[in-house]
Amino acid sequence: xxxxxxxxxxSVIEKGQTVTLRCDPISGHDNLYWYRRVMGKEIKFLLxxxxxxxxxxxxxxxxxxxxxxxxxxxxxxxxxxxxxxDSGVYFCASSHRGGxxxxxxxxxTRLTVV
Amino acid sequence: xxxxxxxxxxxxxxxxxxxxLDCTYDTSDQSYGLxxxxxxxxxxxIFLIYQxxxxxxxxxxxxxxxxFQKARxxxxxxxxxxxxxxxxxxxxxxxxxxxxxKFYFGSGTKLNVKP
Numbered sequence: 001x002x003x004x005x006x007x008x009x010x011s012v013i014e015k016g017q018t019v020t021l022r023c024d025p026i027s028g029h030d031n032l033y034w035y036r037r038v039m040g041k042e043i044k045f046l047l048x049x050x051x052x053x054x055x056x057x058x059x060x061x062x063x064x065x066x067x068x069x070x071x072x073x074x075x076x077x078x079x080x081x082x083x084x085x086d087s088g089v090y091f092c093a094s095s096h097r098g099g100x101x102x103x104x105x106x107x108x109t110r111l112t113v114v
Numbered sequence: 115x116x117x118x119x120x121x122x123x124x125x126x127x128x129x130x131x132x133x134x135l136d137c138t139y140d141t142s143d144q145s146y147g148l149x150x151x152x153x154x155x156x157x158x159x160i161f162l163i164y165q166x167x168x169x170x171x172x173x174x175x176x177x178x179x180x181x182f183q184k185a186r187x188x189x190x191x192x193x194x195x196x197x198x199x200x201x202x203x204x205x206x207x208x209x210x211x212x213x214x215x216k217f218y219f220g221s222g223t224k225l226n227v228k229p
Contacts, residue, residue: 043217
């Protein structure tokens with residue numbers, strides 16, 4: 001079974017540009033999450049999808065961030081326009097509905113805004 | 115207020131020895147879950163072990179055990195017989211039942227296993 005896959009693994013962009021991160025969850029997982037780790041700090045929740053619906057987006061930093069999950073399958077997280085403080089590692093995770101024992105994480109996308 | 119605190123940014127341990135990674139948490143909920151994840155240099159986050167707040171026994175998974183002290187709100191990870199492949203970042207996390215799908219993570223501990 002394929003795990004959670006994220007693309008790209010690394011991205012370096014200039015301030016003001018747009019970047020789109022993609023996450024392919026484990027097939028059949030209704031729950032999809034985005035998290036972010038800014039250098040040296042804790043991993044913070046961004047948002048949670050159940051299928052195609054945003055269940056909780058309380059962690060999204062501001063309106064420069066837009067997440068979508070088309071048809072309840074893969075998800076994208078777009079940052080437009082990117083700022084320096086957006087640099088960090090963006091993790092995607094997925095789980096079964098009601099998944100009790102944690103979630104499965106992808107390898108993360110390391111975003112560097114210069 | 116920070117929900118999960120990991121006070122050890124970095125740790126060293128000799129191969130084959132045991133090591134304890136500290137984690138304290140903050141919640142007013144009675145029902146919650148505690149998790150440990152491992153992040154090797156390849157980047158993926160690997161689920162290691164889970165402890166429910168109502169579980170009376172400490173969770174164990176192979177060489178991993180969770181030293182759960184509810185009154186002290188601590189959930190330390192113990193790795194026995196360390197191996198070189200244990201070198202990685204380790205994250206403690208919590209999930210509260212009232213917000214079941216949101217994990218709170220600590221800042222992580224970088225473990226280095228010396229040969």
